[in-house]
Amino acid sequence: MDFPQKSAYTFDDLRRLVACLRAPDGCPWDREQTHGSIRRDFIEETYEAVEAIDRDDPALLCEELGDVLFQVAFHTRIEEERGRFTMEDVLTGITRKMLIRHPHVFGGTEVSGTGEVLRNWESIKNAVKGVGSKTETLRLVPETFPALMRADKLLKRADQAGADGTAAVAASLPGVYEDFLAAGSGAEGEKALGKLLLAVTAAAREKGLDAEMSLLAACKALTEDFAEAEENTREAPETLPEAFREAIGR
Numbered sequence: 517m518d519f520p521q522k523s524a525y526t527f528d529d530l531r532r533l534v535a536c537l538r539a540p541d542g543c544p545w546d547r548e549q550t551h552g553s554i555r556r557d558f559i560e561e562t563y564e565a566v567e568a569i570d571r572d573d574p575a576l577l578c579e580e581l582g583d584v585l586f587q588v589a590f591h592t593r594i595e596e597e598r599g600r601f602t603m604e605d606v607l608t609g610i611t612r613k614m615l616i617r618h619p620h621v622f623g624g625t626e627v628s629g630t631g632e633v634l635r636n637w638e639s640i641k642n643a644v645k646g647v648g649s650k651t652e653t654l655r656l657v658p659e660t661f662p663a664l665m666r667a668d669k670l671l672k673r674a675d676q677a678g679a680d681g682t683a684a685v686a687a688s689l690p691g692v693y694e695d696f697l698a699a700g701s702g703a704e705g706e707k708a709l710g711k712l713l714l715a716v717t718a719a720a721r722e723k724g725l726d727a728e729m730s731l732l733a734a735c736k737a738l739t740e741d742f743a744e745a746e747e748n749t750r751e752a753p754e755t756l757p758e759a760f761r762e763a764i765g766r
Contacts (some may be wrong), residue, residue: 517541530585531603534593551591558587600765616640638676650677664728685718738764 517536522529537546561583568577592603617640619625620633627633627661638653647653653676657669674681691709722728741763749756 520730527585530589531593534586537740538597546590549590549594551594554587554590558584558591559586584610631753650679653677662728664731666715667714668721669726671718671721680719682718686713686753688721689719739764 517539519533519536520529531685535756536575537543540547549740561580565577565580565584588606589646591607592601594605595601615622619640620627621634625636627636642653645656646655653673654670657666657673659666661669671682671685688711692708696705696708699705717727720730727757743758744759745756749759
């Protein structure tokens, strides 16, 4: 199958490439894929782009954003083949959404600063989605979010709804910690652990901290501590457990 060789390609070229891959004489693997079969790929590519952002690596970010864009083009092509929507629908939808949600830029609305921008954003979004209750704003938080991130978002929306959710849940931390220590290892333990993690997330919010990012930093430190302990015990590998405990205790 012929495809033009260029020094630079456009978004239309990417769309044509995906169409070629999905064509009857294209790639057998690409033709077989569905939204569900490559769902995990979409998630992984997105996380890899986020990692490039965290590393402040522009070359890697450029590459990973390309992978994310390919996923967008691929999923859209599947829907184009089904006749349910097109790339033009996707582009039109997001452009209209941004126009509507920025009335202070594209309309006559005046704002005093970022806080008012965010409040207007939530208000417009809820109106467009037809949200009829404060509970619905919580239920709209995707269940596919990482758990700590979802917990933080739910607490934030409970606060916005006037429930002072962060403070209420954070106040339960000492009690739920005791409950967790006393709980068994089965379903009772899982329930107690869930309440504990939620309370820890709330306590983090009260201090202006991000539980998700804090845990990621701790995981990175754990890996570095393990690497140090392993290096220090190469001549006596049987002492690794003790060295590791010392490393993480510092």
